[in-house]
Amino acid sequence: MVGDRQAIPRSEISAPAFMGREREVAALGQALSQPPAVVLVEAEPGAGKSRLVQEFLAAPIGQRHRLLVAVCPPFREALTLGPIVDAVRQAREGVAGLPLTALAGALRPLLPEWADDLPPLPAPLDDAKAARHRLFRALAELIRAMGVTGVIVEDVHWADPVTMEFLLFLASHRASRQQAEPPSLLVTYRPADVPPGSLLLRLSSRLPVGTTQLRIGLAPLDVLQTAGMVSSMLGDEPVSMEFARFLHERTGGVPLAVEESVRLLRDRADLFRRNGEWVRRLLPDLQVSPTIRDSVLERVQRLTRPAQQVLQAAAVFAEPTPGDTVTVVAGVVGGPSRAVADPVPPAADPVSPASSEPMSAAISEAVASGLLREDERLRLTFRHAFMSQVVYEAIPGAERRRLHRLAGEQLERLDPPPVVALTRHFREANQVEKWSHFAEQAAERAVAGGDHTTATALLTELLHAADQLPPETQLRLARRLATIALGRREQVDELHQRVVAVLRRVVETGSLNDREQAQLRNPLGRLLAQQGDLAAAQTELERAIPHLGQDTAEAGRVMTYLGWPWLGPWGAQAHREWLRRAAALDHSRLSPVERTSLQADRAVALLQLGDDEGWQVASALPAVSESDSPALRRQRCRACLNFGTAATLWGLYDRARRWLAEGMALADAEHYPRIRSKIAFGEVELAWLSGHWQELEPQLTAVAHDEDTEPLVALNAARLLGWWHTVDGSLRRGEEYFTAAMRDARHFGAIEDELDLAAGLGRLRLAEGRVGEALAVTAAPLAPVVSKQVWLFATALAPVRVAALTTAGKLNEAVELVTAYEQGVRERPVPASLAGLATCQALLAEGQGAPAAARYAAAAEAWQRLPRPYEVLLAQERQARCLFAEGAEQSGQELLTRVWQGLAELGARADEERVGRQLREYGVDVRRPWRGGRRGYGTQPSPRELEVIKLVLAGKTNREIAQVLHKSPRTVAGQLASVMRKLGVSSRTELAVRVVEEGLVAESEARPTG
Missing domain, CATH: 3.40.50.300 (P-loop containing nucleotide triphosphate hydrolases)
Structure with a gap:
């Protein structure tokens, strides 16, 4: 999750703590x-x-x-x-007073300033060895004295x-x-x-x-020790394990390299605090500090020329490479064995393997220097990545290009060829044709492995050299790049922005016809929308449509995309018009997969606009059987997920469960892990809304902290964790989750999630009496709902906004908001929207000083029809408050008692305690009983959680721990998050310190073994 990116001031860097020794x-x-x-x-x-x-x-x-x-x-x-x-x-300051013998006179030449206090200089000796021995004896006597x-x-x-x-x-x-x-x-x-x-x-x-x-x-620091050292330099604030692993990989855990790297990152403003942890920008490399660079170069310059050439070739390969391949590229075919301090001149292009004797000598010298190492397979690599980087950066540009070309030519001979390495070598050699050939292969292999980010980076780099590529190649690469970039799981980042810039440049080259431009403007518009540039996205998409062909699947996709309620600044009617145009296309020439995809997307867009027609379109979607193609079954699975999510938003929970259950069955049968994880979270959200809260917190924590979780799923898990901690009474933790998830939602452009998060933050502010902040946090997110008239998304936020307005005395604004809500819902009676409206009407009536108990009762009934028990109980609590105000104290007391009991059964601890205090003020004796079940371990880790802790301290990742304990990575992530919550820590570094301090594990077990 992306939190506040606060750059580190220079003053916050301190000397590192002594770590790991x-x-x-x-x-x-x-x-x-x-x-x-x-x-x-x-x-x-x-x-x-x-x-x-x-x-x-x-x-x-x-x-x-x-x-x-x-x-x-x-x-x-x-x-x-x-x-x-x-x-x-x-x-x-002198030797006066020391018990020295006449022997100490031999020290006069070494310590002339103390000659007055030293004995006389003894007679000279003819034997030089004897004189040195006497001097040693005298110096040893002084030291003993x-x-x-x-x-x-x-x-x-x-x-x-x-x-x-x-x-x-x-x-x-x-x-x-x-x-x-x-x-x-x-x-x-x-x-x-x-x-x-x-x-x-x-x-x-x-x-x-x-x-x-x-x-x-002295061995290098491990990852955990690296994290501790960096944390000590940053005010003992925790650092992300990703940052610690990055630094450890680049510095090899050498303390001086770690320290200098942190200071260099500080100087370049590449350190930020996010979610309470220090993190770095997404940098592909880490610059080596001048101190480290000079130290490495000084060691290099002491070697003979052949050994230096071996180092240069190994730095160009940058990964374990057989020694004979390194020396062929280095051109080690003999030469003087003398130390040189000047840069190594280029060697002639080798045409045959180096002779064995000079080759062995050069390798032996390079390995003996401590810069290179040789593994059991006789492959050479640098001992630490920063050493390789220093040597590589010291190679003159022309020589570097030549070495890359030679390296590429050597690796081309392998079967199969290492396409990623060949991409890098021919790119650095500026051999564009070969670079393009291998980059495309490497990108496709990355996509096949699910790594869209690597594939995106490879093609983006290649298209930066677009001027040297034929127009038809540019178009093919750009279209493939756009498709791959849209499939990335990561948030909008620097790479995303580079993709947009590259696609724009290709579109504007002037070498593409209108249709070719349109084929790029479509994905370009989607990428612009992802980064929040909605106006530019709208422009690109609308420019694409006339040139895509009115009856093509691509045109239909663009029109449907323009029908989504959050794209562009126009109102709901404009979105409906785009959806109408998409439906009017001739679908007869489309494949079943294309028809299913377009129909499902149009249905979801209509449902998000609050149009009941969307359910008709969804119901008309053909069912699938085992004989249908995997692509068609995948589209049906995706549709089930989206329909289930829409039904949840509408408040049609039984319908949502049916859609999600069908989608889960398809996802399991066809092995769609990404869709399955989203469906699983949809089921968790349904459980939350419908009041089935048992064991939800560990599940949510596991999803939010699992390194394999989809970013948007993790965002939503954090959103529900914010609500969980709020109702559980951990207001600070709830606020942290809400705030971090809010920034993530803005980063993703997930407007609908932002609305619910604003509702959570606004409710927290009102509970704390910070009315002005509640008004501020709810204003901007609700504005597009009002302007677009998409009230389906106001269910949670509108009541909080009305409560803030009435509390602040801004009754006119509250009336305007509720009136607009009434008009919008009147035409589109969505159950969840009606319940939200009923709550707003009750809040407004109470704020105006009118009797409101009956209105709150109506709101509770509306929530019960979903059902959504937590909101039912909150509405009934307000109803009871109004009954007291209206003189019906007995009814109010009975209702409030039932509310207290319901909140206790639900697990809403903070609300239960608040209502309990109110009842005690009215003279009602309320005590929260233990309701049976396992009492748990309180704030102490369970035995299973201790197993996880010990493996964490051993430096293992969640996936490795899962393999050892025969659990899923998600279960491990949940147990780890539970432990961190119990101990009040937010990083693995803090966890390591805390468990030793509290004696949960022996100090010897807190030292990682790998």
């Missing part, structure tokens, strides 16, 4: 508590080695030790013993050889009986940057007996 800190403390110890911490750049040291030093377990911290700078010519000497200088229990040296891969020798001296030097225990040693380094032959390798292999040894490898 608690065990490592504890291990460090334990090792250093058993001196002498040697601890090696290894990790790639940005993995958090320095942060680990900082957190250890700040933690109570680290403060028990007196530690000297040295850092090796990335100088090409490191200073001899520089890191250790600098650390000593920073730790003390300072009371240091441990020496930390960061980034020892940059240490000079003498510093490394000193560290080995410290690690292997045993104290005499008179001396204190030698200090422990903790070093951090990047394995890929350790030079060949480094003495660092001896730190873990040649240590004295009794030395405590520990090696820590």
Whole structure:
């Protein structure tokens, strides 16, 4: 669901919390508590080695030790013993008062500023090794005299050889009986940057007996830890798991890359708060920050030319690729094995596979660098996506195009060819003919797999190069693109807008005749309507009709579409005229599928206009049998769904159940999951309206939060959840659902849903006494109902609007609204509309100070005819209030007691409590009894819900959890949502923290395993 898109201010970004390294800190403390110890911490750049040291030093377990911290700078010519000497200088202002022997005089050359307090310089030694050993002994004596229990040296891969020798001296030097225990040693380094032959390798292999040894490898963060880290940077507000997965995929969970990416997204205003969570724009890629980019490039430049060429080719492939294919494209056929810092010049186009020796050497070097990895199938890929992106972006444009062409030519030889990869390679190589060929294939495969968005993106990109395509190809691609784009499940987004722009450009090229233009204007108009540009949609559709042929199915579809009540600014009569013209077409030449589709759509449009003729058209729709084609049975199934929805809107609930039941049987028989999910929700909505509320909340929660739910179905589930929480007394949650669903409805252009949501928000505002806000939230949504005279959609909203107007004293406006409602319903007596009107008439009478008890009784009877018990009880509550006001206190008390009992049985807790308070004010003793049944687990998760929690903490998706527990993904989503509601959290990140805090799972179980 799309909520308010509030961009993040720069001031709201803070330093990230220490995340996912608690065990490592504890291990460090334990090792250093058993001196002498040697601890090696290894990790790639940005993995958090320095942060680990900082957190250890700040933690109570680290403060028990007196530690000297040295850092090796990335100088090409490191200073001899520089890191250790600098650390000593920073730790003390001098050596005065330290118990030093004459040996310390050897430190005068290293610490000339302290020469006055150091012993005299000892006589020089002829043996250089002996002199160095004396210097090491003197420096070790100084460190012991300072009371240091441990020496930390960061980034020892940059240490000079003498510093490394000193560290080995410290690690292997045993104290005499008179001396204190030698200090422990903790070093951090990047394995890929350790030079060949480094003495660092001896730190873990040649240590004295009794030395405590520990090696820590810092793994990247997992998805849950990534989410926690990002959340800590954003004021501890939750982040969406989609955003967390996106960042984790692009950064590989490297903490520095995550942090820099969040700051870069902030700088580009690509972060927003939606539904209480931080999310990102729909970006296909994530830019790499300059800090990360420079670090990666510096590592690349240290490699030989063949290894750099392998990296470039691997970056162009961007997915696991056999090493021999990578090296053929890279052109590694020999060459000097020397390090280069300049950009790699283009290699000649290879015509044969690279020789094995240079190829193996180049691959080995690239893998040893830590940038590439080789899987068990000998395929090469970058260790992290951001590394690949950095290398790719550094390739000059012409060379990049050449490499893409070579990659495409290599992959073309495969059987079957990888069409998606070939589309990308030939697109980047600017080989339009081949690009078009493979893009069409890739799009069709995506559609076959139900992925209309990928197919839409592929064809949209291709049509951006329309100037290089023949007109007939442009037309074919544009028509296919329009068809696919209309089938997308996603909301209106940037891709939708790009499709509209591309189609408009193709229409306006001047190379298409009138009929060809019309064939594009039809879907273009529909896409414009989807994004809310109704006037432009109307223009395109009306321009298309004259050139489609008056007796074609396409012309009939356009006319029927123009007959839908919410398209365009005109009134209901104009819509009816379009439907009349559609019915007048000659249908004899249409196929049974086309006739069924047009007839069903016309019936639904008439029903939405409140015309009883629509039921006649629906009844005349031919039934289907098992011998009919799947396409015809699908059209009948779709018609059943739409007729059932219309019957629900009319208040004809028995009829709605019959239509939905027939549709469900067809959907199950023909395996139509999308239509089935909509029918299932239609049945849930019927259950809600008719007062069958048992177990509805888990079902609605599962639908609203299931990642596979249709967006419009999820929107409507959120709408009903808003009502559920409102009647249950969770007004804040109800408002959140209403508000988020309202923005989604506007994004989708779902005007009818917006009306019901406005009714829910308006009722909430009135209950809170915020009359002005109730007026504001109900005004705009009701305006098109009044102007178009489609009162069928005012059933829920009009009474709330009248109540707000009368409460605010705007009686003239209330009279105008009720009068218009009466006139509109008089000609089209729809049961639900009549009940809504009766409620409006009662509210108006009460607002005018007239006796209104009888009118509320009439409204309750109208709602009962549907039946809609919740509205019956609300009308009777108002009736009882009026009876009290009119002096019939006994009748009012009896009626109010029955209302209280009915609300309790229904499960409307908030209304039950409100009416109970009123009864107690009248002296009636009311107590809510327990009505039997399982008492449940209250605010604590059930055992089954705990199973789900543990798998969530293991990093599994709803679908994976469903497979493990042998449940449906929707059931898992419902249980997860129930747990989150019980614990008062709104994201998986918060859930992970809360369950550990409350002891629901052990802390060891809260660390994901995959």
